[in-house]
Amino acid sequence: MNRAVSVEQLAINTIRTLSMDAVEAARSGHPGTPMALAPVAYVLFRERLRYDPERPHWPNRDRFVLSCGHASMLLYATLHLAGVQQVGPDGQPTGELAVPLEAIRQFRQLGSRCPGHPEYRHTSGVETTTGPLGQGVANSVGMAIAAKWLAGYFNRPGFELFNFRVYALCSDGDLMEGIGAEAASLAGHLQLDNLCWIYDDNRITIEGPTSLAFSEDVGMRFSSYGWNVLRVADVNELGCLRSALDGFNQEPDRPTLIIVRSIIAWGAPTKQNHHEAHGAPLGDQEVRGAKAFYGWPEDQQFLVPPEVVEHFRQGHLADCHEQADQWYAMLAEYRKAYPDLAEQLDCLLEGRLPDGWDADWPSFPPDPKGMATRVASGKVLNHAAQRTAWLLGGSADLGPSNRTELSFPEAHGDFSVANPSGRNFHFGVREHAMGGICNGLALCGLRPFAGTFFVFTDYMRPSMRLAAMMGLPVLYILTHDSIGVGEDGPTHQPVEHLAALRAIPNMVVIRPADANETAQAYRVALQRRDGPTALVLTRQNLPVLDRSKLAPADGLSKGAYVLSEAAGGKPDVLLIGTGSEVHLCLAAQQQLQAEGIPTRVISMPSWELFEAQPAEYRKEVLPPSCLARVAVEAGVRQGWERYLGPQGRFVGMNSFGASAPEKVLYKHFGITTEAIVARAKEALQALRQ
Ligand SMILES: Cc1ncc(C[n+]2csc(CCOP(=O)(O)OP(=O)(O)O)c2C)c(N)n1
Numbered sequence: 001m002n003r004a005v006s007v008e009q010l011a012i013n014t015i016r017t018l019s020m021d022a023v024e025a026a027r028s029g030h031p032g033t034p035m036a037l038a039p040v041a042y043v044l045f046r047e048r049l050r051y052d053p054e055r056p057h058w059p060n061r062d063r064f065v066l067s068c069g070h071a072s073m074l075l076y077a078t079l080h081l082a083g084v085q086q087v088g089p090d091g092q093p094t095g096e097l098a099v100p101l102e103a104i105r106q107f108r109q110l111g112s113r114c115p116g117h118p119e120y121r122h123t124s125g126v127e128t129t130t131g132p133l134g135q136g137v138a139n140s141v142g143m144a145i146a147a148k149w150l151a152g153y154f155n156r157p158g159f160e161l162f163n164f165r166v167y168a169l170c171s172d173g174d175l176m177e178g179i180g181a182e183a184a185s186l187a188g189h190l191q192l193d194n195l196c197w198i199y200d201d202n203r204i205t206i207e208g209p210t211s212l213a214f215s216e217d218v219g220m221r222f223s224s225y226g227w228n229v230l231r232v233a234d235v236n237e238l239g240c241l242r243s244a245l246d247g248f249n250q251e252p253d254r255p256t257l258i259i260v261r262s263i264i265a266w267g268a269p270t271k272q273n274h275h276e277a278h279g280a281p282l283g284d285q286e287v288r289g290a291k292a293f294y295g296w297p298e299d300q301q302f303l304v305p306p307e308v309v310e311h312f313r314q315g316h317l318a319d320c321h322e323q324a325d326q327w328y329a330m331l332a333e334y335r336k337a338y339p340d341l342a343e344q345l346d347c348l349l350e351g352r353l354p355d356g357w358d359a360d361w362p363s364f365p366p367d368p369k370g371m372a373t374r375v376a377s378g379k380v381l382n383h384a385a386q387r388t389a390w391l392l393g394g395s396a397d398l399g400p401s402n403r404t405e406l407s408f409p410e411a412h413g414d415f416s417v418a419n420p421s422g423r424n425f426h427f428g429v430r431e432h433a434m435g436g437i438c439n440g441l442a443l444c445g446l447r448p449f450a451g452t453f454f455v456f457t458d459y460m461r462p463s464m465r466l467a468a469m470m471g472l473p474v475l476y477i478l479t480h481d482s483i484g485v486g487e488d489g490p491t492h493q494p495v496e497h498l499a500a501l502r503a504i505p506n507m508v509v510i511r512p513a514d515a516n517e518t519a520q521a522y523r524v525a526l527q528r529r530d531g532p533t534a535l536v537l538t539r540q541n542l543p544v545l546d547r548s549k550l551a552p553a554d555g556l557s558k559g560a561y562v563l564s565e566a567a568g569g570k571p572d573v574l575l576i577g578t579g580s581e582v583h584l585c586l587a588a589q590q591q592l593q594a595e596g597i598p599t600r601v602i603s604m605p606s607w608e609l610f611e612a613q614p615a616e617y618r619k620e621v622l623p624p625s626c627l628a629r630v631a632v633e634a635g636v637r638q639g640w641e642r643y644l645g646p647q648g649r650f651v652g653m654n655s656f657g658a659s660a661p662e663k664v665l666y667k668h669f670g671i672t673t674e675a676i677v678a679r680a681k682e683a684l685q686a687l688r689q
């Protein structure tokens with residue numbers, strides 16, 4: 001090895017060569033960008049990011065988001081050198097490296113701490129799961145908002161508990177994606193001066209040079225978003241990188257974009273600056289050539305010079321360790337001075353709800369005229385938010401319709417930098433960024449909610465999927481849930497959306513039948529710590545069911561329950577309804593029983609909660625012997641077969657909706673009491689033949 005090379009250059013080259021070697025060993029992966037951006041990772045993790053490798057969960061650590069998740073080896077190699085420890089399931093460091101060298105050797109193999117793209121909860125030091133471009137930068141905006149909010153709520157004179165900064169590293173793809181633009185626009189509007197995006201301006205994407213499809217002036221775009229835009233002409237000029245990061249630190253009221261010019265696969269003899277270096281192993285010749293260029297032994301793989309490890313962990317990281325010690329000492333004093341706030345902070349950090357979170361839970365008296373479930377939702381949300389201070393959020397410009405506005409004084413109004421403890425967010429008409437930002441808020445311990453029309457979950461779904469994958473307790477408040485929307489017509493009437501959300505693993509979808517089921521749905525959603533919940537709510541009024549005659553609404557927690565038992569207790573027919581169709585099932589039950597057909601009505605607000613019940617319970621609700629079944633839901637049939645079996649019938653939608661008053665539409669599409677009665681009789685008849 002060329003010993004004349006400085007230790008900092010050695011450290012940078014270690015990141016580069018580990019990345020190349022890991023991709024070669026895996027025979028897949030993305031070597032080019034880690035090779036190019038190693039200097040950025042080096043300066044950030046060795047000199048700038050405030051974090052303690054021994055306490056990766058220090059709440060006031062700076063956050064780093066690798067939005068271009070395909071460059072995962074950049075992060076893994078750096079976490080290895082920094083000596084970041086793995087945190088166990090109990091939240092305590094295990095004393096073991098989060099990324100041991102062995103994990104790098106096993107890059108992209110089953111069970112390795114170095115999966116293809118960074119995965120939250122899997123590898124400590126990975127702050128969020130990235131890979132779908134644009135998600136990470138949106139998460140970073142949520143994290144920067146969280147830093148402001150936590151400071152606004154918890155900091156007290158002499159107790160600056162929260163002041164962390166958020167850095168995101170992003171690529172051309174992150175800035176081409178709409179979500180990146182949405183998130184940047186909002187971050188500029190909110191003047192998030194604690195947010196720094198470092199943009200890898202390598203002018204290469206998968207198909208070739210960015211000139212194929214991307215010709216705007218990114219810097220001008222961000223300037224007009226209200227960002228502080230800085231440039232580094234060559235990523236290898238560490239002095240320029242440092243100055244730009246100083247520029248970020250000194251910026252008083254804007255987020256910062258640092259545009260860094262880099263050359264993908266820097267140092268590879270023929271693949272440097274070529275799109276082929278993006279997502280495939282370089283091959284032995286190129287790897288050797290690059291190593292020779294770096295002054296690295298060509299025959300060695302996974303080489304980590306001991307002086308690099310030592311160099312990495314001195315200086316700045318030692319200071320950070322001390323700062324973390326001081327922070328925990330300050331927290332101990334804070335506990336004495338502000339025991340109530342400290343208790344709240346503990347809850348927040350542990351993912352618990354505060355004592356008394358469900359005191360005086362709302363319930364609604366029977367009312368045949370009824371109430372829309374979105375209206376009930378607004379009331380319950382406001383009730384719950386008064387008891388859990390870090391339940392906060394908003395809507396993508398549909399707050400008044402979604403009933404997501406927190407209207408009590410302690411909600412502190414609208415969030416802004418001037419009013420950082422505000423709990424009402426105006427995400428603007430930016431569903432996708434809203435989803436990504438809520439993930440960032442949840443990653444910092446807050447309990448965010450996000451409202452929009454159910455049909456527009458299509459605009460947010462990629463972020464919802466990541467919330468489910470990461471196990472984040474984000475709450476989606478989705479109103480206008482069916483053709484019940486009425487006159488706005490088919491563009492605004494979801495039909496396939498229930499099926500689409502139910503298809504996402506770890507997403508709990510709840511479609512309550514009335515105001516009281518809505519209240520219970522909130523109990524379930526708030527108690528959920530390890531995944532998101534989608535509340536699917538009506539625009540139109542629904543009768544508030546008379547629970548003195550029907551089963552109590554807390555049956556909702558089991559996903560499905562016998563709402564109204566068949567006369568005589570032995571059903572010939574099962575009617576299974578969700579949401580706004582449950583009361584139609586009750587009316588059909590009356591007609592069928594008047595004709596001597598014992599009929600059970602099952603309210604089934606959530607498939608996922610039902611599937612989590614013991615088999616015994618599921619059989620009680622859906623007796624296997626009773627095969628005459630009708631499911632009623634104003635959506636497509638897809639998936640209902642599992643409960644209907646071959647003999648069952650479905651009353652719902654099999655096309656898009658139409659523009660007309662709600663009642664006309666229900667009739668037009670045949671979602672009526674009469675249709676339910678007819679299908680039930682058909683099913684019975686077919687079984688008797
Ligand atoms: C939403 C999304 N679409 C597509 C991809 C597939 N993909 C991965 S990287 C990439 C583009 C690569 O270009 P760039 O973002 O500039 O990264 P670089 O190769 O320069 O590191 C694409 C299209 C993705 N990961 N996410």
Ligand SMILES: [Mg+2]
Nearest residue numbers: 172202204205
């Ligand atoms: Mg690029």
